[in-house]
Amino acid sequence: MGGIRVRCPDVYKAAVTAALTAGSISVDDVPADDSLDDAQFRYLLEVFDAAARTVHKAANKGSDIADSDVARWKKWLSLRWQKSEDVVSTTPSKALSLGQLAQLKSDLNPQGMNSLAELAWFVLTLHGGRPATASGTAGACYLQSPTEMPGGVLLRKGKVRVYTEVLQDASVSGSAEEHDRWFTSLMDRLDHAPVEYAKNAALLLLKVQQKVRDTFRGDSLCMQ
Numbered sequence: 393m394g395g396i397r398v399r400c401p402d403v404y405k406a407a408v409t410a411a412l413t414a415g416s417i418s419v420d421d422v423p424a425d426d427s428l429d430d431a432q433f434r435y436l437l438e439v440f441d442a443a444a445r446t447v448h449k450a451a452n453k454g455s456d457i458a459d460s461d462v463a464r465w466k467k468w469l470s471l472r473w474q475k476s477e478d479v480v481s482t483t484p485s486k487a488l489s490l491g492q493l494a495q496l497k498s499d500l501n502p503q504g505m506n507s508l509a510e511l512a513w514f515v516l517t518l519h520g521g522r523p524a525t526a527s528g529t530a531g532a533c534y535l536q537s538p539t540e541m542p543g544g545v546l547l548r549k550g551k552v553r554v555y556t557e558v559l560q561d562a563s564v565s566g567s568a569e570e571h572d573r574w575f576t577s578l579m580d581r582l583d584h585a586p587v588e589y590a591k592n593a594a595l596l597l598l599k600v601q602q603k604v605r606d607t608f609r610g611d612s613l614c615m616q
Contacts, residue, residue, distance in 0.1 A: 408444050509532075513587065528542055
């Protein structure tokens with residue numbers, strides 16, 4: 393599953409900056425809340441769009457902004473990041489609310505991830521103990537269990553042992569031997585995975601493994 397990189401059109405960046413300078417709009421017109429209801433969003437869109445188009449027409453002999461840039465602007469604004477850098481949107485099977493989009497980005501950034509596609513890939517990869525495929529995460533949604541993804545369904549039908557089972561058995565048996573083998577095997581497979589995020593994933597998995605080992609040590613689990 394790929395992502396769509398939505399950029400604020402340069403023509404709007406210039407027009408909004410000019411409108412702010414001219415006083416047509418101000419920073420007070422931007423709500424402090426990251427999550428807007430429909431009425432708030434429509435008001436924000438109308439105010440900024442009208443101001444930007446007025447400034448643009450005045451500077452370009454009445455020429456309006458291109459429809460394609462208008463569409464990009466509306467999409468970019470709807471994501472509500474309110475930052476100058478690119479905004480990464482995704483195409484999950486279920487649409488995210490503005491609040492969920494904000495939460496998604498806060499989940500992605502600390503892990504060095506750029507999209508929901510990379511997050512879904514990592515979750516299914518850990519679940520199955522092998523690099524996930526694009527078809528395995530197709531249609532994945534934010535906060536979706538890996539067991540519900542296409543790849544997770546195939547693992548369940550094939551009665552393949554998954555990470556939650558390994559972790560549960562390690563806790564019951566008092567031995568982390570299989571748990572360590574699971575991570576070692578997975579990280580070896582990631583060395584050959586044709587996925588850009590695989591290298592970062594290996595580093596993240598090491599942190600996960602260490603955290604689990606530390607937790608087990610606190611519970612007197614035998615680290616063989």
